[in-house]
Amino acid sequence: MTKLLALLxxxxxxxxxxxxxxxxxxxxxxxxxxxxxxxxxAVYISGFYSYLISLTLKPAGMLELLPVLMAGAACAxxxxxxxxxxxxxxxxxxxxxxMLSLPVSSFFVMLSKLLALYLENLLFQLFFLVPTxxxxxxxxxxxxxxxxxxxxxxxxxxxxxxTLLSTVVGFLLALIQSRxxxxxxxxxxxxxxxxxxxxxxxxxxxxxxxxLALYGGAIQEAFRTWLFPLGLFSQGLSGNxxxxxxxxxxTLLPFLGVVWVFSRFYKPLLSKLSAHSSRxxxxxxxxxxxxxxxxxFKKEASRFFSTPLYLFNTxxxxxxxxxxxxxxxxxxxxxxxIFFEAFPGMSRAILPAALLGFTLVMTNPAGVSVSLxxxxxxxxxxxxxxxxxxxxxxxxxxxxxxxxxxxxxxxFLWFAFSLSPAEVLLLLCLCGALGLFVPCFGLxxxxxxxxxxxxxxxxxxxxxxxxxxxxxxxxxFLGVAAGLYAAVGSLVSDLVFILCFSLVLAAxxxxxxxWILQRGPKILQSL
Amino acid sequence: MLKITNxxxxxxxxxxxxDLSLTVNSGEILGFIGHNGAGKTTTLRCVAGxxxxxxxxxxIDGKSLEKKPVEAKQQMAxxxxxxxxxxxxxxxxxxxxxxxxxxxxxxxxxxxxxxxxDAFELTGDLGSRVGGYSHGMRQKLALVSAFLRKPRLLILDxxxxxxxxxxxxxxxxxxxxxxxxxGSVFFSTHVLEVAEKLCHRIAIIRKGKLVExxxxxxxxxxxxxxxxxxxxxxxxxxxxx
Numbered sequence: 084m085t086k087l088l089a090l091l092x093x094x095x096x097x098x099x100x101x102x103x104x105x106x107x108x109x110x111x112x113x114x115x116x117x118x119x120x121x122x123x124x125a126v127y128i129s130g131f132y133s134y135l136i137s138l139t140l141k142p143a144g145m146l147e148l149l150p151v152l153m154a155g156a157a158c159a160x161x162x163x164x165x166x167x168x169x170x171x172x173x174x175x176x177x178x179x180x181x182m183l184s185l186p187v188s189s190f191f192v193m194l195s196k197l198l199a200l201y202l203e204n205l206l207f208q209l210f211f212l213v214p215t216x217x218x219x220x221x222x223x224x225x226x227x228x229x230x231x232x233x234x235x236x237x238x239x240x241x242x243x244x245x246t247l248l249s250t251v252v253g254f255l256l257a258l259i260q261s262r263x264x265x266x267x268x269x270x271x272x273x274x275x276x277x278x279x280x281x282x283x284x285x286x287x288x289x290x291x292x293x294x295l296a297l298y299g300g301a302i303q304e305a306f307r308t309w310l311f312p313l314g315l316f317s318q319g320l321s322g323n324x325x326x327x328x329x330x331x332x333x334t335l336l337p338f339l340g341v342v343w344v345f346s347r348f349y350k351p352l353l354s355k356l357s358a359h360s361s362r363x364x365x366x367x368x369x370x371x372x373x374x375x376x377x378x379x380f381k382k383e384a385s386r387f388f389s390t391p392l393y394l395f396n397t398x399x400x401x402x403x404x405x406x407x408x409x410x411x412x413x414x415x416x417x418x419x420x421i422f423f424e425a426f427p428g429m430s431r432a433i434l435p436a437a438l439l440g441f442t443l444v445m446t447n448p449a450g451v452s453v454s455l456x457x458x459x460x461x462x463x464x465x466x467x468x469x470x471x472x473x474x475x476x477x478x479x480x481x482x483x484x485x486x487x488x489x490x491x492x493x494x495f496l497w498f499a500f501s502l503s504p505a506e507v508l509l510l511l512c513l514c515g516a517l518g519l520f521v522p523c524f525g526l527x528x529x530x531x532x533x534x535x536x537x538x539x540x541x542x543x544x545x546x547x548x549x550x551x552x553x554x555x556x557x558x559x560f561l562g563v564a565a566g567l568y569a570a571v572g573s574l575v576s577d578l579v580f581i582l583c584f585s586l587v588l589a590a591x592x593x594x595x596x597x598w599i600l601q602r603g604p605k606i607l608q609s610l
Numbered sequence: 611m612l613k614i615t616n617x618x619x620x621x622x623x624x625x626x627x628x629d630l631s632l633t634v635n636s637g638e639i640l641g642f643i644g645h646n647g648a649g650k651t652t653t654l655r656c657v658a659g660x661x662x663x664x665x666x667x668x669x670i671d672g673k674s675l676e677k678k679p680v681e682a683k684q685q686m687a688x689x690x691x692x693x694x695x696x697x698x699x700x701x702x703x704x705x706x707x708x709x710x711x712x713x714x715x716x717x718x719x720x721x722x723x724x725x726x727x728d729a730f731e732l733t734g735d736l737g738s739r740v741g742g743y744s745h746g747m748r749q750k751l752a753l754v755s756a757f758l759r760k761p762r763l764l765i766l767d768x769x770x771x772x773x774x775x776x777x778x779x780x781x782x783x784x785x786x787x788x789x790x791x792x793g794s795v796f797f798s799t800h801v802l803e804v805a806e807k808l809c810h811r812i813a814i815i816r817k818g819k820l821v822e823x824x825x826x827x828x829x830x831x832x833x834x835x836x837x838x839x840x841x842x843x844x845x846x847x848x849x850x851x
Contacts, residue, residue, distance in 0.1 A: 221697050337709065365702065365733060365734050365735065365737030365738070366733075367702075367720065367723060367727075367736070369716075369720065370709070370716060370723065371706070372709070372714075374709050374710065375710060375713070377710065378706075378707050378710030379711075383694070384699060385703075386696070386698050390698065457692050458694040459687075459695070459696055461658075461682070461690055462696070463638060464658055464660040465684060465686075465687075465688040466682060466708075467680045467682075467684040467710075467711065468680070469680055480635040608662055
């Protein structure tokens, strides 16, 4: 047990310390603070959706379904957040030499890894279900202290289930990636399908919530049949404690089963996953020569497109922009038409501008590009490359992705929102400005909060301070713009507002770029 | 070719390199030896431009590493003791990347890649991703990428670790060839026999300070390098009681 606790501590601390920067302790960001930000985000999402669902459930007399539905949603969200990460953390094999050489059974090694993930999921479940409980009581839910206690206890069990799910999905993704190591395109396609399924599921959930009252009977039937564990959970919340305990067992036993199965095959699994296909029949041919800049740019692009985790975590904004633009084309004559009839004075460009801003600001590979150099940084440091060339290559890739995403989305938005040529031109300006701002912001943040010693790319891309600040900071910046729009939007036309916002973005980008060129090389040298 | 003047590098609570000065002349191989933690790697990494230093001056071919880093680095190549190379690249992709960074003309790069990768028996593996390479193969790839640049100054940190005997033999040949063409080599090693046979001069570092430097035969005298090294260690222990 002591060994298990020691391993668990190492693995969990490994997850937590990925939040902190490494610049001599001067710029350390507290892991706790960032956990609080994540928690606040989960609380907000959960509170908002709990409220919306309660508005539908309460009149239909089905409020007791709220915690069960939100528990399902929490598992789904946590699957999305941790599936890719679990592939790297559990099956990445970075600490394989150490772990497999320790005098500890492989069951304990696997258990410690999954329990570390479990603790992460448990925090997420808590952040998600506590607001649900509050909303439930606000809407007059019954059960009192018993209900509250059982709901809190249920997070312990639900976290087992979400850990199990994310481990299995993470394993499959790791397996596909390792099999497709010679073909990044295939791995990227698999990830793309996974994300598209997630998006489709999200849209289905929205529709499901809207018509929830109609599905009451079907839900109860599902709880009696294929969703009977959730039925047990529901009965447990209603006062049937043995049913609740049975529900707990039904989450715990499969979890232990998965630990046992994976631990039995951990060594061969890791060996297979870490085995790289290689061939020894290469013949030298002509080599293409290029400039320093093109070499660095190609390197950045190659890393971006050959690492599905990097591609889909930092490039997801483009998928969302294009996906949402296509989606709005189908809403042109229905929801959008009703919306604009309700707000006759509103410019048709403001919604697409918000959409482009929200999605493209999340397209930020530059925000972790310095951290990703990690142990390879010596190559760039010893090379005769100026800081300007180096940072330009990193920024250009990010800018091109944003501009490309914008250009792909604009024709759909043009059609969906019946935009005028002037409005399209303004949106083009906005995309241009975002393409300047986002990479500069990302690079500056990453220089200030680098994470150079992470064991795995997963930790840099998904959980480092820089990656979170880039996304949340970008969104916060848009939030400020939205606030300004609410405050002064009536004084200037929407088009002028978009133009001014684009100019402000470009001006900030210019200042950030100057700072990067002045301070960046020195900071890079000190890493 | 390389001039280090009063180099000082401090880590919190420790002076890793203390007022170290030395030169490496054109056509010369300088071996850098010392016990673990003596400051060899720190010195080499400072010279390679990877680490900042607190005091002193480093000049490569007359160009200050601090004032003209790009020009100074253009003249040299560095091989760390454990070369981590981009795992998402193929071997040939990495070599071409390095050739682009150093502006090596197309025709020359093809000839040089062939010469060095053939010698290190790596050519057949150049089409595979570096992620699948063994430690020795990465070491060879890093060596090919270093020789490919035809550097005026080659800095190597423990270059013999992980190399098979054939590769070690070829490396020594290429080091001599580089010196014959006017280049210089500055390398650290724990393999004293190799240092004794290969180096024109030897420098010994202890606790960050240079304690001995001179022509190999002068440093070694009538005994061997191992005896000299152990004698210096004993003196050090006696000084510290």
